[in-house]
Amino acid sequence: MSDDSNQRKIDVTSTAIEKGIDVAKGFIDKLVLPPAEELGLLIKDQISLWRFNNQVRILNKAKAVCEKNNVSVKAIPPKLLCPYLEHASLEDDDELQDKWAILLVNMVDSQQNIQNHVFPYILSQLSSDEFKLLESVLIEKERRVSELEGELSEFLENRSAIEIRLKSEVDEISQKLQSLSPDGKQVYSAEAMELRSSARSKEREIRSLEYKEFMLRRQIAAPESIPEKNIKEFEIANIIRLGLAKVVYEASAGTHSIEVPIGDRDSSYASVDFDIEIDTDTSTILTELGELFIDACREKNA
Incomplete structure (x- = not known):
């Protein structure tokens, strides 16, 4: 190839690069204000200054929170601080800068x-x-758990007295039944039937006390569902991607009865129950990581 051809190639390439820089510079001026022309900076310098300003704002916010809550500051390793500053420097949303500071x-x-x-x-x-x-979602879970824990605490405080009262009432009913039948034979009078029904009801109440405690503890430990009504699909997908939420599946079967002929007569049938209809419900719940993360970004008042 001739020297003229090489020179022409170099000239074209150089011109293309210069035009590319001008286009990129014009585009970055639209993205970041004030324009680089006004600051007299290169594109890289302008972005660096923008990131630095974000860091300064966040650090000042953090300092104010420390002073407000009398936080005793400890040193943290560079392995933790450097990635923090790197990511925080890209945040210019004022509300999220508050979260970065906290x-x-x-x-x-x-x-x-x-x-x-x-x-x-x-x-x-x-x-x-x-x-x-x-x-x-975390605030709602804390409200729900606080309410349930209060109910559980009150229940446990009164459970013993309730149990004693119910057992005493069962004993009284047993004594009345014995008085109706001194010889120990079963009595089927209306009064006796009513007393036995009342005794069974009291015994069920006693058994239900243990079940109620179990259900309260289960509800307290249950994860909180994320309402998907007002959230876009890509947003919930992002939250799941980060491990802050996950989808859970719950299957339920519906019972259906069919009649099967038995014997020689067409009029004789046996009713048999089959679980043949299965429904699957899905929900998105806040994970333990999600709870820990949100809590780490919330201010702890002194």
């Missing part, structure tokens, strides 16, 4: 032991709407 406060609080390397990454992947949704 996350840092909780990480440096000597009274806490939050050393989770994945939390900064997770926060960097969430939109403000996604975070608000998760936070509202």
Whole structure:
């Protein structure tokens, strides 16, 4: 190839590069204000300054929270701090910057032991709407659990007295039944039948006390469902991708009866129950990781 051809090739390539830089610079000016022309900076310098300003705002917010709550600050390893600053520098949403600041406060609080390397990454992947949704779900769970724990506490406090009362009432009924039948034979009078029915009812109440405690503890331990009514599909998919939520399946079977002929007569049938209809319900629940993450981004008041 001739020298002229090489020169022409170099000239064309150089021109293309210059035009490419101009196009990229013009585009970045639209994305980041003020424009690079006004600052007299290169594109890289402008982005670096923008990220630095985000870091400064977040660190100042964190400092204010520490002072407000008298947080005793401890040093954290660079392995944790550097990724935090890297991810935080890209956040310019004011509400999420507050969450970044609180996350840092909780990480440096000597009274806490939050050393989770994945939390900064997770926060960097969430939109403000996604975070608000998760936070509202955790708040609802805390409200529900608090209410159930109060009910359980009251129940346990009164259970013994309730049990004693019911057993005493059963004993009284037994004595009345004995008085109706001094010889020990079964009596089928209306009064005796009513007394026996009442005794069975009291015994069921006694047995139900244990079941009620079991159900209350089960409801307290149950995960919180995420309402999908006002959330977009890609948002719930992102939350699941990050491990903050998961889909659970619950199957239920419906019982149906069929009649089977028996014997020689057409009029004789046996009724048999078959579970043949199965329904599957799905729900999206907040995971333990989701709860820990949201809690790590919430301010702990002094």
